[in-house]
């Protein structure tokens with residue numbers, strides 16, 4: 001029997017996250033229109049689209065910050081459509097949003113400590129976990145500095161550290177590179193590749209260089225609906241995407 005080779009691990013049949021017909025109206029405006037979306041575990045997925053395409057609303061629906069008018073959201077095999085954001089976080093979703101959610105008057109350490117406390121296991125040291133999360137984004141030399149003193153770009157990195165501190169299964173990043181310098185963007189790419197070794201990443205991003213170099217696959221939203229989905233090369237070559245988004 002020793003000569004038998006182990007069967008290759010079967011790809012997990014169930015996606016980490018999916019939506020079915022998810023829809024959100026704001027008054028007379030349909031911001032997200034019957035979107036079917038599937039995100040397999042382990043992928044880096046970028047979500048792109050023109051301004052007003054519905055990206056932030058869609059991510060709000062995934063995270064539980066916005067409830068759908070109709071449709072279903074499934075996370076890790078569970079229907080989470082009606083679960084509030086904190087319950088989805090407890091199940092392993094973490095996210096950063098365009099509107100920064102840090103506490104400006106608190107030190108970096110305390111901001112991240114708030115996130116770590118959600119999942120600290122017995123025997124784990126709060127300080128060690130906080131410092132490790134800040135080290136991943138390169139901010140561990142400023143533990144005692146008030147978060148409000150950071151540049152906008154560094155505040156975005158702090159938010160990512162707060163997301164990572166939760167050891168998420170899914171990390172959702174809404175325009176994470178906005179306000180970062182070119183050098184910081186390179187560091188961010190390295191960080192996301194590192195994070196993706198043990199988490200799934202969904203990235204809303206306008207910087208096409210970041211999208212093309214990081215994403216395994218790209219989903220393009222336009223007017224609340226999925227216009228296209230594919231590898232960076234496929235999306236780059238798609239005439240409908242070029243017309244709607246890339247200005248081609």
Ligand SMILES: Nc1ncnc2c1ncn2[C@@H]1O[C@H](COP(=O)(O)OP(=O)(O)OP(=O)(O)O)[C@@H](O)[C@H]1O
Pocket residue numbers: 026029031049050051052053054055056057058
């Ligand atoms: N709370 C709200 N009330 C009313 N309309 C809204 C609300 N939130 C979003 N919208 C509208 O829904 C549409 C989609 O907006 P959304 O912010 O999701 O798009 P987006 O793709 O994230 O845009 P951007 O790239 O500019 O951030 C827009 O027309 C927007 O004005």
